Amino acid sequence: MQIPHEVTANPETGLYNAKVGIWLFLASEVMLFGGLFSSYVFLRLGADFPWPFHELKVLPGFINTMVLIASSVSVVTAWAALKARRYGWYQVNMVFTLLCAVAFMGIKTYEYYHKFVHYTVHFTDHSVISGHPVHESAEHHGDRIAFAAEAITLDLEKSNLEFLAGRRENKGGKEPYADPGDSPLKVTLPDTINAETKAVTPGETIDLTESWFKQKHRAFMDAKTELRKTVTDLELQKPRITPHDDAAAKAEKEEKIAAINDSIKAANDAFDAKGKEHNLTPTLKLTLAKGGDGKVIPVPFLAKERSVIKYGAAELNYRENTLLSGKLITDAIQFNVDIVDLRSTRDPEKSLVWKHLGSELKTRFLKYRDDKIAEFHEHRPKVANPEQDEDCRREAFRVEFADNDGKFMSEEEAHKFLHEPEHTISIPRSEKLFYSNFSPSLSPYYAIYFLMTGLHGLHVVGGAIVLAWFLFTGRKMYLRNPEHLANRVEVGGLFWHFVDLVWIFLFPLYYLM
Amino acid sequence: MEATHDHKHAHDSHGHDHGHDDHHDHKLPFYKKYIFSTDHKVIGMQYGLSGLLLLAFGFMLMLVMRWSIAHPGEALPGGLRWILHLFGPDFVTRWAPNGVVSGSLYNMFGAMHGTIMVFFGVVPLGFAAFVNFVTPLQVGAPDMAFPRLNMWSFWLFLLSAVLMVGSFVLPTGAAQAGWTNYSPLSATVMRNTDAHFWTGQTQWLFAMVFNISASLLGAVNVLTTVINLRAKGMTWMRLPFFTWAMFIIAFLLLLAFPPLEVAALMQLSDQVFGSSFFLPTGLWTGQTSEGILSVSGGGHPVLFQHLFWFLAHPEVYVLLLPGIAIVSEIIPCNTRKPIWGYKSMVYALLVLAFLSFIVWAHHMYLTGMGTVVATFFQFTTVMISIPSVILLTCLMISLWGGSIRFPVPMLFATAFLPMFGIGGLTGLPLAFPFIDLFLHDTYYVIAHFHYIVAPGVLFGLFAGVYHWFPKITGRMLSTPLGHLHFWGSLIGMNVLFAPMFVQGMAGFHRRWFDGGKAFENTSLQHFSFMGWEGTFLDMNVIISWGAWGLGLAQIPFIINFFWSIKGGKRVTSDNPWNATTLEWSTPTPPPHGNFLTTPVVYRGPYEYSVPGAERDFSPQWEPVTPSEEEALKTLSTH
């Protein structure tokens, strides 16, 4: 069976099937990116935060624009070469196109990486600083909650043991989170009762991830399920008392209900007894291994704030309901600063930032601000109240240490602020309103930036795979029916051009405006 | 030995370009012929069966909900508890402790009932199944334009369905934030669970992304087939109305679904990456220990609603047009006269499709939108009722003066008209913001759209199943069982949905899992109807009886459907209904490649009782006879 118009055009429409198909698909892509652009406008119009303007570094985006334009030229040339039956030219141009795709994605990766390792702290007074938590790339995590655990209470229903063992995350680290060893976490089992002799035996010390826990976990879950089923079945056997029942019937039913209630209680008691015997309690408190002096050696845990439900001076509760008991080491964020943004705080002079950065920098900032306001006033005398003007505020109330033509500080000094330990500030978590790296969670601007460029990147990868397929497997089709291959490349090229076309809008929208 | 030989053969034929000649066809291994098939008819049947199964599944979810509404706090009876056991032994104890439906379970089933019925039941059956089986036959094409893409589309859909149904067994249970999945509820409802982000809400979004991708592939395929593969002589105005409607539906899917994909991706980002597309600044929730959520905020919940309804209103037409499409094939065939106003119906369809893109915000009057926007959407919404009424009126007038025969498909088709009419007309008041403010989210709305989709569209789809079953299997469905199915469904549907209008106007809210029992002692709840006194709460029980009855009425259909595949009455001709469109010119069942000779089309789609013709139907594939020309001349001179 041959589908008509696979290669040759339908005389009525003047198009072959794949061309109709790709244009329809592109129409739907118009709506896909149309929805995203509309959302961008909606979010921007309704933003209740200063919408980032000229914040992204232009150069990588600019180079990527060039790369995509070059690849567009080469992909259309590849098609023309096939039309002219010049296979060699086709190959050269396709290879060039693919190299462009690789370059584009490489630059994109570089851009993304530098955002992911860049962090922002919003203070409770809406002052904002950006920079790096100390040693973000090494073993230390300056933004974690450090907690010295002496005992772990597991919730047998929910706790995930491997996960927990990996939670220390500071193998061979330094003060103040020092962990003596990188061996598996050792815990002491609770005292157990021997089922036969009823004698109490002292607990032994074993690895947390050992199968003992898995078996216990499984056994507990099974017993619990069994209990629930029994109870449900019993509950369902209870007769329903209706208003139509006479006294005798009612009494009989009540008696039956009481009997069933007894059975339920018995089932629960049996479960509890069994639990006592086999340590199948829903929670299990385990003391960490003891040292030579008989004292528990505390093991530091570094917890991401997102994985913790609550914590205090003596307890830390993970999301999966594991409880650490011990002592909170610190919950402060160790941070090096490279941007200060005081647009959203009420009074920049009283900002919490200066508590950490010192009054010298504050004086410098205020002078810088006044200079910038004056400059703006000179430039645009018509603006009556420059301090309230969005553009002026962006210039005057936000400083990037390394990127203000040396007007705020020199490049070496900025480098020191970002990397030297003496400039590391320690932000108590109580002063923090919100903390995030430059990822989608930072603000709706970055969310839609990552979504659109990410989706565009996926299109680039998808298009490149299809074009590579045509390049590496096209020879056979070319020899059989060159027009067929030319059609395929045309269709693939149309998609590729569309991807370029989207970027032509994305570039100014995110990098320039 | 035999098997190796076969394998080699299959491999060889694969080596050819597109090369399966018809005689190679039966050599295809089973998995290629029936499972990973590229034949549009098999794919149509795959869609049809999965659609029917998922419809039944969604219906069962509703039965559990109806029990909770009619008998709040009472344990589920054994039959209904059996449904919960589908999701594993522990499901009942977790979500329905002591067999009583919990609020969470009700929310879960409510959300999934809507999602499954709309995206996994009606669209796959009404659009995907019928369009795949019928449209290539009706336009005279050997298959869809992109057969392999077609297969991909089905398997992506199936994957999405498995993900969606599978989400019930997750520790968090399935999505609970309604079928519309509005933020910020959807972002907070499962926030405090131990699962970081892999919750029922997240899986809902993943499933939807796959479902949308499948729809897009299908839509591109249908459109290309209709545009480029029409047989010689099949001009646009000779296209059967069914195919016209399917063509328009495909356009709606193509252009309306992407914004929902955007919304789904954004919400996914909110769930997985912690972004704030739809979360406003300072959002506080009592569901977590966090109080004010530790997210950046700055987003807009209303944006989700805009994007969602930008799809979901055209989606309404995706749901209901298959019903109209099928009925407009069956009515001319059984009245033995042309459809009345074919051209005006086509133009009405085009206008309807266009307008359907700019009416979406009438679902959002309650978001506090301003008068200017509300007025715009009220205006377009009232306007869109005009083409809808044209379509329905044309179908009604088509009955006029016909010598109607009533096989089972025609029963369903005739019942479709008033049922759909009730659904449509009761929607008009909702177009006006000042009435909608009162009726929004009440059972009135539920009754309104269920009248459109259930006794409306589903009747159309049943009609289609009865109508094309002989072409698919070569056997008729049993008429007595069909009558049982039809009358049972008609009564069941009306008992089920009609009282909801009354309840809705009395203010019953659609999300009450106890059916309003919590408000038992409030005023204004007594009514008397034809000497019968009661409370609006009592109606819950009556409505639920309608639901059980409707369920029972489907049993004859299920028996009929499976029994008739092997045991139904054999058809004696390729065209058992004496219809005129091209699908009836193929062998029964149609082979791979469909037509024995390349079809040529000579006339319009509904040439029944043509003056001068020998029979009361003149199929599209038969040239105009001299006697017909003669008669036409005589007529035109009058």
Add this chain to the structure above:
Amino acid sequence: MDSAHDHSHSSHDDHDHPIDLAKSIRTYLKVGITLIAFTFITVFVAYKVDLGDKHLNIALGLIIAAFKVSLVGLIFMHLKHERGLIYKTLLFAFIFFAGMMFLFCLAYMDPIANSFLKP
């Protein structure tokens, strides 16, 4: 739409006769260079030109982008030579896109909604 129809014949000829490769490449290179030049201009306009109001810069940037996009569409994607059918499909997509954008914005232009959304 008319011009598209006029060109349809020439596009038909393309299928029958091999095209002039050198000439095509010259055209594509010219377009490519124009696109790159306008990318420079966009950046220049965004950073170095002060039109007095940021919104004017944004508008100008978008106009340049639209021009670039139309070049890509017309030359690289051969829309210049395409059939009406494709134009119609794209036209609908653009109408619905524009409608969506407009109505989203309308939510903010509306005085009541505006006061609600932007306190």
